[in-house]
Amino acid sequence: MTADTVVSKPVQETAEIFSVQKIGEYVQFTVVAPGIAAGFQPGHFVAVAVGGDNTSMLLRRAFALYGATPTGQFAGTIQFVVAEHGPGTRWLTQRSVGETLDVVGPLGTSFPLPSGPSPAVLVGGGYGSAPLIPLARELVAAGSPVEILLGAATGSRLFGELVAKRTVGAVTVTTDDGSAGVRGRVADVLPDAIERIGAEVVYACGPMPMLRAVSEVARAHAIQAQVAVEEAMACGIGVCMTCVLPVRGDDGRSRFVRSCVDGPVFAADRVRWEDVGTLPADVMGADAMGGH
Amino acid sequence: MDGVRPMVDMTTQLATLTLPNPVLTASGCAAAGRELHQFFDVAALGAVVTKSIMMRPRSGRATPRMAETPSGMLNSIGLQGPGIDAFIDTDLAWLAEHGARTVVSIAGGHTDEYVELARRLNGHPAVSMLEVNISCPNVESRGQVFACDAIASSRVIGAVRRAADPSLPVFAKLSPDVTDITLIARACADAGADGFSLINTLLGMVIDTDTMAPALGGGTGGLSGPAIRPVAVRCVWQVRRALPHLPILGMGGIRSGLDALQFVLAGASAVSVGTAVFGDPSAPVRVLAELEQALDDRGFAALADAVGYAHRRPADRLVPEAAEVAAG
Numbered sequence: 001m002t003a004d005t006v007v008s009k010p011v012q013e014t015a016e017i018f019s020v021q022k023i024g025e026y027v028q029f030t031v032v033a034p035g036i037a038a039g040f041q042p043g044h045f046v047a048v049a050v051g052g053d054n055t056s057m058l059l060r061r062a063f064a065l066y067g068a069t070p071t072g073q074f075a076g077t078i079q080f081v082v083a084e085h086g087p088g089t090r091w092l093t094q095r096s097v098g099e100t101l102d103v104v105g106p107l108g109t110s111f112p113l114p115s116g117p118s119p120a121v122l123v124g125g126g127y128g129s130a131p132l133i134p135l136a137r138e139l140v141a142a143g144s145p146v147e148i149l150l151g152a153a154t155g156s157r158l159f160g161e162l163v164a165k166r167t168v169g170a171v172t173v174t175t176d177d178g179s180a181g182v183r184g185r186v187a188d189v190l191p192d193a194i195e196r197i198g199a200e201v202v203y204a205c206g207p208m209p210m211l212r213a214v215s216e217v218a219r220a221h222a223i224q225a226q227v228a229v230e231e232a233m234a235c236g237i238g239v240c241m242t243c244v245l246p247v248r249g250d251d252g253r254s255r256f257v258r259s260c261v262d263g264p265v266f267a268a269d270r271v272r273w274e275d276v277g278t279l280p281a282d283v284m285g286a287d288a289m290g291g292h
Numbered sequence: 293m294d295g296v297r298p299m300v301d302m303t304t305q306l307a308t309l310t311l312p313n314p315v316l317t318a319s320g321c322a323a324a325g326r327e328l329h330q331f332f333d334v335a336a337l338g339a340v341v342t343k344s345i346m347m348r349p350r351s352g353r354a355t356p357r358m359a360e361t362p363s364g365m366l367n368s369i370g371l372q373g374p375g376i377d378a379f380i381d382t383d384l385a386w387l388a389e390h391g392a393r394t395v396v397s398i399a400g401g402h403t404d405e406y407v408e409l410a411r412r413l414n415g416h417p418a419v420s421m422l423e424v425n426i427s428c429p430n431v432e433s434r435g436q437v438f439a440c441d442a443i444a445s446s447r448v449i450g451a452v453r454r455a456a457d458p459s460l461p462v463f464a465k466l467s468p469d470v471t472d473i474t475l476i477a478r479a480c481a482d483a484g485a486d487g488f489s490l491i492n493t494l495l496g497m498v499i500d501t502d503t504m505a506p507a508l509g510g511g512t513g514g515l516s517g518p519a520i521r522p523v524a525v526r527c528v529w530q531v532r533r534a535l536p537h538l539p540i541l542g543m544g545g546i547r548s549g550l551d552a553l554q555f556v557l558a559g560a561s562a563v564s565v566g567t568a569v570f571g572d573p574s575a576p577v578r579v580l581a582e583l584e585q586a587l588d589d590r591g592f593a594a595l596a597d598a599v600g601y602a603h604r605r606p607a608d609r610l611v612p613e614a615a616e617v618a619a620g
Binding site: 009010011012049056057058059060088102104231232233234235237238239240241242243244245255256261276277278279283284285286287288289290 | 350356372
């Protein structure tokens with residue numbers, strides 16, 4: 001039912017910051033990066049250098065793209081959303097308009113799109129909603145009925161509620177503490193949403209436990225889920241092998257695959273959620289690991 | 293500097309191998325070149341050093357596999373790889389097709405595995421040199437790392453040297469986690485090593501204070517990046533002093549041309565850029581351009597003249613005018 005994912009062709013750009021906007025606990029960046037904007041598809045991400053020249057922080061930080069404007073007014077810009085949770089992301093959130101960032105992108109796989117109109121539920125956890133907004137726009141433009149579910153631990157960690165409502169109308173919010181929307185987990189409200197619109201596909205982005213729960217709900221409804229993972233990575237371009245997940249291939253065999261180039265978007269039923277963080281004995285090449 | 297492109301002879305010699313320039317990738321930091329080719333032409337490098345390959349396909353270890361540390365990173369990948377057959381069919385074929393000179397890093401659990409890997413690579417047109425990763429546990433010696441034992445190191449290197457095509461230089465990649473690296477280097481030299489790759493990662497550990505357990509799935513990991521650069525420069529210096537007739541490929545925390553120059557002055561004939569690639573995928577070509585400029589600024593007409601220059605006695609160490617200008 002879905003067309004192929006678009007594998008990105010990344011470029012490295014020195015991107016001038018066009019705007020920095022604080023939204024709840026997040027900071028939304030718009031930067032001038034025409035090469036990245038030109039190749040953007042929903043689901044792609046960027047890897048941003050932090051700390052400036054001679055920094056002690058060597059590794060890039062990865063952020064899902066929230067949007068790109070390849071042509072027209074403010075042409076060649078991309079948008080991404082940063083959550084501050086360490087010295088690297090803190091450095092980023094302290095940048096101001098006119099400064100430049102070293103950005104590599106677009107990276108990874110995109111969300112595969114239905115070949116025709118197809119009812120879809122989009123599920124975002126925290127700022128995992130960011131890549132779902134441009135996806136929602138594409139689905140709506142193709143005539144697909146779309147509902148968006150947004151969940152977070154607390155109200156200030158929700159992202160994109162207003163723009164989600166503008167884009168699709170039907171938006172349900174959940175928070176763990178009940179400070180906004182329905183109290184509870186976002187996957188709890190997914191079965192109703194699937195049934196309401198007769199969804200044929202679920203798209204999701206957020207923390208691993210949420211993606212696993214979404215995957216289980218989709219399976220119970222016998223529909224496909226396409227999920228974007230947020231795995232820790234060092235390079236983002238496929239050389240370091242740190243961001244691997246156990247994933248079943250077309251041949252039925254499981255492999256450790258890189259979430260940066262083989263993902264971040266995976267068919268949820270291919271990811272072995274219960275085995276993430278372990279070395280399952282039947283993963284290809286696990287038998288050669290003795291002694292090391 | 294006056295904006296004129298520097299004109300330094302950057303060719304270098306690693307035993308019998310001549311390279312057009314001295315900047316290579318580092319094993320495990322460039323996969324097999326294909327991903328970096330999106331950012332620059334891999335044939336423009338001195339050579340691509342491929343991720344250590346073993347006989348069989350390997351899954352690698354459980355995640356988490358990486359932790360960022362001050363000016364470095366700790367990794368515990370566990371040599372995830374496709375195995376030698378798929379490597380030759382896919383990765384080496386791609387490198388050959390793209391005209392990249394290739395240094396193949398080989399790894400094994402016992403001496404026979406290294407020997408078999410060397411045999412499989414004999415005669416392949418893309419292979420310019422073998423780098424023998426001996427920082428692996430020896431399954432026949434209760435997991436003792438080859439590189440931490442002079443006898444085990446020399447056995448592997450001697451066996452690979454005898455098995456490999458005589459025209460291919462065999463470099464021993466040594467671990468800094470030893471009491472005296474020159475003892476290991478000398479044992480490898482006696483066994484027939486044509487040169488040394490210095491250094492492999494340092495063994496390290498990070499404890500996650502939230503989970504109160506080791507941050508990496510594998511417990512310990514290899515520390516790399518600028519944090520280890522002074523250790524690496526020291527190792528290059530010591531081995532150069534002990535065995536001045538053997539060439540050294542230096543690596544460990546290089547992220548600028550001046551970093552690379554330190555290794556060259558300490559005695560490295562070429563350098564590998566490793567962890568820096570994770571932060572800056574075009575780092576190898578940038579380091580090459582910066583190194584050429586740095587040599588030019590110091591009045592060197594050829595890279596070869598700078599190799600080991602820091603070992604000269606003060607009276608023989610000319611400070612070129614250009615260097616004073618650059619420093620001023």
